Amino acid sequence: MNKRKRVGDGLVSKLPNVGTTIFTVMSKLATETGAINLSQGFPGFDCSPKLISLVDHYMRKGFNQYAPMTGVAALREALAQKTVDQYAVTYDPDTEVTVTSGATEAIFAAITAVVRPGDEVLVFEPAYDSYVPAIELNGGIPVFVTLTPPDYAIDWQIVSEKITNKTRLILVNTPHNPTGHVWTIDDLDQLAAIVHDRDIWIVSDEVYEHILFDGRIHHSLMTHPVLQERTFIIGSFGKTFHITGWKIGYCLAPKELSIEFRKIHQYLTFSTVTPIQYALADYLKEPAHYRQLPDFYQRKRDLFLAGLRGSRFTIKPTEGSFFQTVSYAAITDEPDHDLAVRLTKEIGVASIPVSVFYHQKNDYKILRFCFAKDDAILEEAAGRLSKL
Template identity: 45%
Template sequence: MTSMNKVFADLPVTIFEAMSQAARDNNAINLGQGFPDDPGPEDIRRAAADAVLNGYNQYPSMMGLPELRQAIAAHYARWHQLDLDPMSEVMVTSGGTEALTSAILAVVEPGDEVICFQPVYDSYLPIIRQAGGIPKLVRLEPPHWRLSEEMLRSAFTPKTKAVLFNNPLNPAAVVYPREDLELLARFCHEFDAVAICDEVWEHVVFDGREHIPLITIPGMRDRTIKVGSAGKIFSLTGWKIGFVCAAPPLLRVAAKVHQFLTFTTAPNLQVAVAYGLGKSDDYFLSMRAELARSRDRLTAGLERLGF
């Protein structure tokens, strides 16, 4: 088996398919894949339907529809005071995983070390290995799952090319405070490393916590690739609309990778996501409150069962 075949042979895709099938067969709640119970916001779905019937259905721009790129930039300006040029610092991809793939393949070369914090999303290691990189796993410790000076000092080396950072952290549900982000930023500077930030859960924050994108930490603007996902934001997981935000030198290289992965994404879905990102703050705050109620209900049920 060639090394590239070995990379793909190690992909754990069948685990999730098997769990989903078992859940269907046994009429059980599926905790293996994130299938929302709700079909998604009706007005956003109607916007997609209208766009497919009355809009443009040919190849859209490889970088994404200008209206969606503008909406992404405006959304992050509103929520995080992040100033992005939509034409040179924002790219649309076919989902968050493709966004991560474009970012990793753009930055990592054979022999480069990439720091990953455990627990890790299942696609990280295969993509890093596909790029020829060497994953360097750092174990986060419960119950707080926080970063520390000692932890980072033991992980970063002169071979460190990138750090793959998931915030909020799935599945540990940590929303990292500013002091952890500043600590990680300091190490990225010291070792001249790029931060690839998986922030697809950025709107799923509870109890007054605030998501702070690493790209907004002083000194990280030009060495961070921020990844977002409309599928996670709007609970429309099948749409597979991802975002890549980065300074022009990083985005240009990621775009070259994206060109030969998926090239572009369904234009009607891009139109609908642009509409959705422009919804009022009340929509996003209400969504968080509803998810928090579901979390509290699940927590209470598990406690009654003795967990």
């Protein structure tokens, strides 16, 4: 009797090396063990009641049908005005601002717009885990520039040596996830010197643009004229306003790039939830809602670090984002993945092993913790970690 072939037996995976993300794995383990979850990068507190009230207002007024593919005009105009106010850079809200269903969708659309089979894409690693799959799904070839602790600074000579006539795109992330490294003006100048006479595009993931510490300034790639003309700037309301579950992002790009970006976006999600867009347009009218973020998060960073002061971890305060990395090299030789699992089970604090952000799983004995949590949670987590 012939064995019946199962549906899907002949399916060849487009992403054979991709499994369940580490964020899902560690969050699931934290739930199963009752551990404090400092692994996945989402705020442990609610957004502004005013923002919720605005969403309710627009839902009740009947703004519940499809939004325009590019985003509602009011939000695109508010984003354009915010960009002028914050960076003194002008984008046309009609042709150069696009609202997306989260920053990850925007990153995928931007990569898809410019990468073709055989194109090389420079990736600074450790890297956010959506970058490489998006490159590979478009037939691109990731080329890695490896950054190392404790500073994770970029060696621009190495970057220059990685550039070939096949290089089509460079992926930038500042402030950086997972390391918290923040680019300087010199970094922008160095990148501009490399790309100014080449047909190379840039996707700049700037979702943590408002979360910087110790007086640092976010140097958006849009502020450099050589870079601005060839860059897709990716932003996230989720990170800025503590609404990661709403999945609202955006892309700012010159008209020619936005035309190609929108061709992809319209067939990914077409449009993004309507009443939330109107609510955010109103909420953006008060700049204090995002300008207070550095102080808000620095207090949490400092509270978490103060709790770790007596621990055996080696710590360099993060420069930006809501992530803090710590070195445990002086404590144990365990692989970082094993230690992350053990700490979740034994002391009840979940983290992310930074090796997962490297394509060859480079293990520098570093763990990443998210400190976008309530103060009491941070104090309890730091107390438990200090006993290690």
